[in-house]
Amino acid sequence: MTTPVKAAIEVRALRKEFPVRDKGIFGPRGVKRAVDGLDLDVPRGRITGLLGLNGAGKTTTIKTVATLLRPTSGRVTVDGLDTVTDARAVRRRINLIAGGERMVYTRMTGRENLWYFGQLYDVPKKELRPRIDDLLALVGLTDVADTMVERYSRGMTQRLAIARGLVNRPAYLLLDEPTLGLDAPIARDLRRVVARLAEEGTGVLLTSHYLAEVEELCGHVYVISAGRHLAAGSPAELKAATGTHRTIRLTVTTPSPATAAVATRFGADLELLSTGAELITLRHPDDMAGPLAAAIVEAGGSIGGLEIAEASLEDAILALADGSREAATV
Numbered sequence: 001m002t003t004p005v006k007a008a009i010e011v012r013a014l015r016k017e018f019p020v021r022d023k024g025i026f027g028p029r030g031v032k033r034a035v036d037g038l039d040l041d042v043p044r045g046r047i048t049g050l051l052g053l054n055g056a057g058k059t060t061t062i063k064t065v066a067t068l069l070r071p072t073s074g075r076v077t078v079d080g081l082d083t084v085t086d087a088r089a090v091r092r093r094i095n096l097i098a099g100g101e102r103m104v105y106t107r108m109t110g111r112e113n114l115w116y117f118g119q120l121y122d123v124p125k126k127e128l129r130p131r132i133d134d135l136l137a138l139v140g141l142t143d144v145a146d147t148m149v150e151r152y153s154r155g156m157t158q159r160l161a162i163a164r165g166l167v168n169r170p171a172y173l174l175l176d177e178p179t180l181g182l183d184a185p186i187a188r189d190l191r192r193v194v195a196r197l198a199e200e201g202t203g204v205l206l207t208s209h210y211l212a213e214v215e216e217l218c219g220h221v222y223v224i225s226a227g228r229h230l231a232a233g234s235p236a237e238l239k240a241a242t243g244t245h246r247t248i249r250l251t252v253t254t255p256s257p258a259t260a261a262v263a264t265r266f267g268a269d270l271e272l273l274s275t276g277a278e279l280i281t282l283r284h285p286d287d288m289a290g291p292l293a294a295a296i297v298e299a300g301g302s303i304g305g306l307e308i309a310e311a312s313l314e315d316a317i318l319a320l321a322d323g324s325r326e327a328a329t330v
């Protein structure tokens, strides 16, 4: 009996080392371990985030999944196909969009680029023609479809690279900083496209420094540091696990020793503003705005303003990164 193949990208005990020379080409040879025993699951129909600080190993992982790098050890499979031994079959199922790299030809028009890449992926010509029109419309390049790419702006070239990444209707889309350098409306459109593709069943692996983007899109997030697993879960689970707090800012227009005593009792910080009012800042995992405001009023204070900032995924990642730095120095 054969075991059923899971429809997912599975990264198992992945390790990737690069040969390096620390002190120039005549220096001693060393090894840089960019990825160190990583396990990831990227199922279809979900956007999976891969987060970590600079140099954590995100791009190396994505390039390995994309068959551009061979694992030093461990294994990556796409719907059960090995990225080393079945690389051709894997490439038909995936596509990579990297924000920094354009990966399109400047001496061709936008339409010619998509035609060329579509043929590389063996998209039947009858399907390719209307698909190219749809993709050009999707990324807002219909008007310049027949203009040489060398005359495109940076943003236009990047939009073409996004269309190129979708030309084979990949089952899995690998997005390495896809909105880097894009204008806000184009970045928003791209996020909508990616969310729709995932709803329709595409598996997406996303790295982004824009954590608000990750929080908006990703159902599950892996956090890595120095090539190793640090944490995983939904953005809400990561925030809860790191005990990341929401912040309450309450302005007291008539501060007094009594209102200051209330602030101290709640463990809040106090700041005297130039207007004479006092700003009370409280970071707490629970919603303390009501009890704090009530206690201030009871102490004779009047409230000039109240702001509540929810904890962000960014706070959680920073807390995790701090934790891993502390652990490394222990």
Ligand SMILES: Nc1ncnc2c1ncn2[C@@H]1O[C@H](COP(=O)(O)OP(=O)(O)OP(=O)(O)O)[C@@H](O)[C@H]1O
Residues within 6 Å of the ligand: 018, 019, 020, 032, 033, 034, 052, 053, 054, 055, 056, 057, 058, 059, 060, 061
């Ligand atoms: N070809 C290479 N040769 C030597 N070292 C490399 C090579 N590629 C990556 N590295 C090193 O491996 C580590 C991981 O790099 P990687 O680009 O995967 O990180 P990243 O998480 O994508 O970082 P960033 O957020 O800066 O893009 C870094 O220390 C990097 O310097």
